[in-house]
Amino acid sequence: MKKMEIASLLDTHFPTHGNWQGLSLRVMGIVWLSHILSEGDHRLKSVQGWAGARLGTLKSTGLWGDTLWLRTSAALR
Helix, strand or coil: CCCCCHHHHHHHHCCCCCCCCCCCHHHHHHHHHHHHHHHCCCCHHHHHHHHHCCHHHHHCCCCCCHHHHHHHHHHHC
């Protein structure tokens, strides 16, 4: 996904407006796509537990800073 620059494509094609709060579409899109590719399950309900168990791995991708991952882990709980 990094090689395909999916994160920047999400930012380009799905810009957020000034009132957007919470996680960026970039983060949510990458986490959801990672879940779909590894589990073969597209339901958002199952992403929470999956991502919560893999925060260290997801964080190691280097796409986002520590502050964003703290918000991500809080949102996934």
